[in-house]
Amino acid sequence: MKQIGMKYSGSCHCGGIKFEVEGDFQEGLECNCSMCSRKGSILGFVPRENLKLLTPEDRMATYLFNKHIIRHHFCKTCGIHPLAEAKDRSGKPTAAINLRCLENFDLGALKIKKFNGAAL
Numbered sequence: 463m464k465q466i467g468m469k470y471s472g473s474c475h476c477g478g479i480k481f482e483v484e485g486d487f488q489e490g491l492e493c494n495c496s497m498c499s500r501k502g503s504i505l506g507f508v509p510r511e512n513l514k515l516l517t518p519e520d521r522m523a524t525y526l527f528n529k530h531i532i533r534h535h536f537c538k539t540c541g542i543h544p545l546a547e548a549k550d551r552s553g554k555p556t557a558a559i560n561l562r563c564l565e566n567f568d569l570g571a572l573k574i575k576k577f578n579g580a581a582l
């Protein structure tokens with residue numbers, strides 16, 4: 463079910479990937495897995511239907527690693543990773559938004575939650 467929240471615009475650096483997302487992002491997740499520690503992304507999670515891609519899907523390249531559960535999308539042109547897609551524990555499609563890629567979003571007000579992804 464769609465979650466109610468603020469609507470934000472987000473993009474990669476060059477604008478090849480643009481999206482709108484509705485979410486209540488009070489908390490950002492900082493993961494220490496081999497991927498996230500390199501990217502430095504701060505993640506916010508929403509049901510997949512809260513994410514609307516405004517650019518063609520094929521502008522995104524997809525990277526898979528470990529158990530191939532998360533589809534890490536990045537821009538083929540500028541290399542920025544604005545989002546990922548996966549399923550939550552109950553099998554519901556979920557989007558992980560890199561909150562650093564949102565416009566008019568106050569990262570400083572976020573509560574940062576550390577996630578031990580390296581242990582997975």
Ligand SMILES: [Zn+2]
Pocket residue numbers: 474475476477478479537538539540541542
């Ligand atoms: Zn780009």
